Amino acid sequence: MSSRDQILAAVKQHQPEASVLPSLEGLSGNMPGTLEAYRKVLEGLGGSLFEIKDESEIPALLAEHYPHLQRIIRVGDEQRAWINEDPHLLEDVDMAVVPGQWGVAENGAIWLTEAEIPVRVLPFICQHLAIVLPAGRLLPTMHEAYEKIGAPQTGFGVFIAGPSKTADIEQSLVLGAHGAKSLVVFITAG
């Protein structure tokens, strides 16, 4: 008997009587899905937030707050050569500006997928990350987020909440472990 069959047989023999799945109703409570609630949590995670009218304001804001950026990749830009490059070459990207699908107020997380970001490693390998999210896409909790996301449409998706961080050295919080050292969220009107 293969290990597979052996494991499955043992599991079948030993598993307890099947119980029904619980309902997920009411778990969200009265958590607010507002921009203010989202901003508070995001800033607590070390991220920053700008409310803008539309994406055209982004270059000026980046120039003001990140004056030393050399290589910037903006997903949706006309320059698309990077998509076909070896992903390892994205190592020198200083700032990636990527679109988010949904934001979650209770924990600051934003859902991104490879439908919008064709190179998976981009939001991790860049030194700094900016996510653009329309204001109408903020939700109170993870339950609403999974409801909206629904069945998977892509091979990879990720919730990102704040910049990369670690507290492994004596529980001292340090931003910028392996992923982006900082995160800025641009909330567009609409």
Add this chain to the structure above:
Amino acid sequence: MNRQTADHATLADKFNEDEPRVDWHDQTLWWVRAKRDKMAWSIPEWEQLRETASAIKLNALGNLHDYLVQFEQQAIQNGAIVHWAADAEEHNQIVTGILKKHGVRHLVKSKSMLTEECHLNPHLMANGIEVIDTDLGERIVQLAKEPPSHIVLPCIHKKKEEIGELFHEHLGTPAGNADPQFLTAAARQHLRKEFLQAKAAITGVNFAVAETGEMVVCTNEGNADMGAHLADVHIACMGIEKIIPQRKHLGVFLRLLARSATGQPITTYSSHFRQPRPGQELHIVLVDNGRSRQLGREDFRNSLKCIRCGACMNTCPVYRRSGGHSYHTAVAGPIGAILAPNLDMKDYADLPFASTLCGSCSNVCPVKIDIHQQLYKWRQVLVKEGYTTAAKTASMKAMSGVLSTPAVYRTAGKMGRWVMRAFPGMVNNRLNPWYKQREMPAPPKQSFSQWYEKNKKS
């Protein structure tokens, strides 16, 4: 990373030789526990969430056979290659086989307690394959040639000065620099090089969804993603109990996991791996290694609900003062003490006794595992099966005789109180473990029964 042979009490004694360090360890973990409380209390539905998570896991265990088959089907459809390993050895062979097939001699690994449980690193080294742990805490203990002492905070037992020294020796940072910010930046540079060179990446799995065949991996550092998205081969290793039924259930677990673990609202990255990226190979290794056996132990099967948050360790008065290494097993603390005897009753017979049974672990567990009750039940199993020391078995038997015969109990109590008054030296000496680090209490003049007889109102 040799298997230690000394028992918990001996190893805890060693840890306790440095009292200021024990106090520091204790306080650091309690601080993490306090952060967890703050997060839990900020969510009015917290208890309902725990209840729901526990019920989802119970459903998963009750349908595990079907969910595993469904997960496998979905994963294959997604383009993954699925392997099954009955035990640690088979797991290690499968992983080594994949790496050899691709000629990989150098790879990166993100945190996976399963690979610790299987002792994968020494196995790979013996096969001439270099593995770099990329979680900062894990990299630190790897450089120190130690196993992790905590499942979420692998080097919680290390002082920053010791880490500074390790980095000076291995990464060439200036001697004497122990600044966490500086050391983290040095590790970032060092590990970026590793990510960029590695042809294969191993990750653990936090949750595997039967419905979709996807796996969710949670990190704060981004190391799982840096590894998996750059390597040609991604190997995800998971215990069979990581299965959850549906995607929407992730909402419940992701709300609980990081809040329970470190008091964060969620980890920075919650990555959903479903398909390999074009040109990449995705392998999933499903490991039993005793889990199907634990599933059959009615009193202990709930331990398989564990989502590895570490809350039970942070709150445990014994763990905080004895250190993770005293448990001499990959998963330390209260949960480790109920998982390990399933793997080997003889080697881990000491662990269920490394507890005060205070129940704090059960109170903070996000999936409501009855941890302290299982510890108590393991003790009975281990004594009955003859895995405890002769002295412990004899004293338990004597105690049981005394407690089950009221007349003997009364006489023994009277004698005990008299001895403590007449010959305090009989109990206030080094042979009595209860006397260590504390004075014995003054013996009461009468027993509770005598007091009750005198004071009861008819």
